[in-house]
Amino acid sequence: MNFPSSVIYIIPILAVWSGFAFVWFTKPNHTDNIKLLLAFSGAFLLSLTFFELLPDVYEGHDPKKIALYILGGILLQVFLEFFSKGAEHGHMHVHLEENKFPTLLFLSLCIHALVEGVPIHENDSILYAIIIHKIPIAIILSIFLINSTLKFSTTLLFIGLFSLMTPLGSYFSTTPLLTDYGYLLTSISIGVFFHISTIILFESAQGHAFNLRKLVVIILGIGIAYLV
Ligand SMILES: [Zn+2]
Ligand SMILES: [Zn+2]
Numbered sequence: 001m002n003f004p005s006s007v008i009y010i011i012p013i014l015a016v017w018s019g020f021a022f023v024w025f026t027k028p029n030h031t032d033n034i035k036l037l038l039a040f041s042g043a044f045l046l047s048l049t050f051f052e053l054l055p056d057v058y059e060g061h062d063p064k065k066i067a068l069y070i071l072g073g074i075l076l077q078v079f080l081e082f083f084s085k086g087a088e089h090g091h092m093h094v095h096l097e098e099n100k101f102p103t104l105l106f107l108s109l110c111i112h113a114l115v116e117g118v119p120i121h122e123n124d125s126i127l128y129a130i131i132i133h134k135i136p137i138a139i140i141l142s143i144f145l146i147n148s149t150l151k152f153s154t155t156l157l158f159i160g161l162f163s164l165m166t167p168l169g170s171y172f173s174t175t176p177l178l179t180d181y182g183y184l185l186t187s188i189s190i191g192v193f194f195h196i197s198t199i200i201l202f203e204s205a206q207g208h209a210f211n212l213r214k215l216v217v218i219i220l221g222i223g224i225a226y227l228v
Helices: 005-026 032-058 063-084 103-121 124-146 152-174 182-204 212-227
Strands: none
Touching: 005 103, 005 124, 005 152, 032 063, 032 124, 032 182, 032 212, 063 103, 063 182, 103 124, 103 152, 103 182, 124 152
């Protein structure tokens, strides 16, 4: 299936805002179901990376070069998490100063979301993975921001700008300057996806206790990725 480009730009914005609206209207106070959704999104994103993105970037290109860019993507994400403290995989450990805009958290999340937008225009099924990844992340981020000392207008600005980053990444990757490097940019995104999705799966197994519901959603994530 081929989505029109307007859909590619609008859907990721809606995903972020629907996460925010969900928190604003329902004020969720237990996050068990969000964690299940997070585990599903990790499995789904990882599977689609294997099924769709990896074979594409290796085709007709020097495997060693591709591998370097993928590893570069992993490193980029490791670096970003020094500043975001894991917000892009559903972890909120940032301590906010009173009424001060969390610039480092914001910038690291924005760079992450920009990179995420790159493979979308080439690969429609990755759009599903990004949406399903963005909703629980937006929910967790919104719970954090709404409960912080930030002004509501600042929270809206944060969410608003953040929601634009993935479409911007998709847009930049189609500009003539960058299209020739599309497969390399996608390789960097693959590294980012590897890192966040494996961390989501790793962290969702709390204390490595057996959790049937989590196992089921992870298998579902893999199964559905196989079918789309
Ligand atoms: Zn974490
Ligand atoms: Zn992300």
